[in-house]
Amino acid sequence: MYDFHTHFIPEEIMSWVKENKTKVNAKWIEKDASKNTFLEINRKWGFELKDAFIDFSKYSSELKNAGITHAVTSPIPQLFMYDFDPVITTEVSRVYNDALANLSNSNPDIISALGTVPLNSPEQAAELLQDAMNEGLKGAIIGPGISGHMLSDDYFIPFFEEANKLKAIVFIHPLLSEDPRLKRRMMPNLIGVPWETTVCATDLLLSGFTDTYPDIKVLFAHGGGYLPYQLGRLDKGFKQWGAVSTNLKAFPSEYAKLFWYDTVLWNEKSIDYLKKMVGEKQVVPGSDFPFDLSAWPPIQVNKDEISTLFIK
Template sequence: MYDFHTHFIPPEVITWLKDHQDTVNAKWIKKEENKDDFLVVNEKWGFELKNAFTDGTLYLNEQENAGVSHSLLSPIPQLFMYDFPEEITTDISTVYNRSLALWTKSTAQKLSALGTVPLTNPEKAAQVLREAMNLGLKGVIIGPGLPEHMLSDEFFTPFFEEANKQKAIVFIHPLLSEDPRLKRRMMPNLIGVPWETTVCATDLLLSGHVDKYPNVKILFAHGGGFLPYQIGRLDKGYEQWQIVSSKLQAKPSEYLSRFWYDSVLWSQESLDFLIKSVGEDRVVPGSDYPFDLCVWPPLGNNQKGAHSLLD
């Protein structure tokens, strides 16, 4: 079984955080006696820093116990560092990518990895992506854009041109929605996270982005958010409004199979619908391990999707 959505923090990255603790406002907070410390960077999205995030031996043991034969590791979104100066984001990206490359090279049968990039500077992001691929990484994980830019904006052209050239996997992982209506009952995580993916995925689809960069392997987290479920509405808009259809060569539903989606849906019925909507070869097993809302072990064991993404 594969796992295409799982996160890890190498020891070198923890050391970097401690060395730059004041610069990035990193805090280790004890919230409950029976839990590990919570890591909070710059007063943003905190999370329990479980041992499985940082202990490679424990991670591999848990992987084996769950029946996962190969995992595609990703950096955690809390450490994308997009709200810091380029120098900081580039520095932690370099440390993260090199350390993941070293570990996965020594355990290549069980692990491969994606890197992270300083997305706020697309030219630098392109350079870091190229370096990461040269190190043996499969691509990168990025957020769904920046506060002032959607991923389809020309601002990101240098990055996507390099990703297209490298035929890289670009795993788009949401960040917490800042919609003020969601600030209760864990809704930023429960529905804000898939909503951010929905907005990003819809924008990329309607912009004709995949026609412009056909070699980029875009993977959406959490089953693509709400996009597959509402694709009929997009098709109707395509028929009704020229502003929706102007950059597309076919109706939106025909573009669904140009992306990849993980199986982090917590529902077999939802996963079955996703596979029916986008094709078996476009859905990959994922867990989101070891975050609290992980599906562990991954739901489904779709080999066709795994091989199409890695081919």
């Protein structure tokens, strides 16, 4: 069994955060309802420091207990640190990548890993991606953009040109939506997270991204958000408006089949629909372990493809 979408925080990163707690506004919070401490960075999106996040023996034993034979692990979005000066983002990215490379190279039968890059400095991001892949990482996990820039903007050309050259995996993972209407009932996570993916995925699709960068394996978290459900609307817009069709050579629904999607949907019928819309070969098993809303263990699909394209 495979799991493409998991997260881990190496000891080196926890040490870096503690050493730089003032620079990144790190805060450890005790909550009565939890036995674990919560970590908050820059007053945003605190998360529970479960043992499986920070203890590799616990992480790997949980994989084994769930029947997972190989997992792809990634840095956590809370530690992308795009809000800070690129010097800080680059430093933490290097520490994270080196630590995950050491971990995956020491445990090649259990895990593969993706790195993180300073998306707020695309030239540096390109350099770190090359370094990470030279160390044995498979690519990088990135957010859906940074403040003021969507991923289709020319601003990110240096990073995507390098990713295309390296035939990297680029796993696009959303951050919490800051829409003020969602500040209640856990909606930033429940619907804000897939909404951020929807906006990013639609923007990349309509920009003709895959024609420009055909060798990047773009994977969208959480089943692509709401994009697969609205492909008919995009196709209608393609026929109706030049602003939709200008950058495309085929219907949006055909371009959607060139991306990859994980199965973090918590519903087999939703996964079946996703496979019908984008093709079974474009869907890979994922869980989002060990976050609270992980789909654990992941539903297995497309095992041969994930083995040959994403792991080996």
